Amino acid sequence: xxxxxEDSTGLAIDPARWHIDPVRTSTWxxxxxxxxxxxxxxxxxxxxGQSIDGATIFSANCAVCHGEHGKPTEAxxxxxxxxxxxxxxxxxxxxxxxxxxxxxxxxxxxxxxxxVTVLKDDQIHAVxxxxxxxxxxxxxxx
Ligand code: HEC
Numbered sequence: 001x002x003x004x005x006e007d008s009t010g011l012a013i014d015p016a017r018w019h020i021d022p023v024r025t026s027t028w029x030x031x032x033x034x035x036x037x038x039x040x041x042x043x044x045x046x047x048x049g050q051s052i053d054g055a056t057i058f059s060a061n062c063a064v065c066h067g068e069h070g071k072p073t074e075a076x077x078x079x080x081x082x083x084x085x086x087x088x089x090x091x092x093x094x095x096x097x098x099x100x101x102x103x104x105x106x107x108x109x110x111x112x113x114x115x116v117t118v119l120k121d122d123q124i125h126a127v128x129x130x131x132x133x134x135x136x137x138x139x140x141x142x
Pocket of ligand 1: 058061062063064065066080081082083090098099102103107108109111112113115127128131
């Protein structure tokens with residue numbers, strides 16, 4: 001009998017939904033669970049609480065998809081085409097306004113959610129300034 005994969009939380013995940021070879025389960029399962037966690041945290045509020053520290057907000061709200069230091073895992077790129085926020089192409093054009101627009105609106109394909117109901121205005125300003133700043137590329141400063 002075919003059974004959907006089930007993790008320790010009892011969350012059923014149907015491999016067919018993810019269009020990926022089941023052989024690679026070890027690669028995508030953590031990604032799927034990370035996404036589930038991201039969605040759950042979006043629904044339940046911002047895990048960074050009231051913090052207005054950009055790095056803290058990034059770590060709590062963005063790192064699950066974009067990677068702790070802005071470089072997503074290959075699995076996450078394959079899965080949702082998440083952008084590498086450390087890529088030279090992005091660093092050349094990044095501004096706080098660009099990041100703020102993205103964080104407010106989410107992506108048009110909805111793979112990145114809008115954070116307007118999760119983050120307050122000052123938190124959106126803080127994370128946008130952080131992502132656009134040189135400090136973002138210097139993990140030692142985090
Ligand atoms: C659920 C996964 C997910 C989360 C969480 C997430 N993003 Fe994204 N992000 C994406 C995806 C997917 C894209 C690419 C969207 C597209 O192709 O239009 C993206 C794109 C971006 C871009 C645009 C990059 C470019 O090339 O212009 C920025 C900036 C960005 N995200 C910042 C953030 C910030 C800051 C946070 C946290 C507040 C965040 N993201 C949280 C998935 C996510």
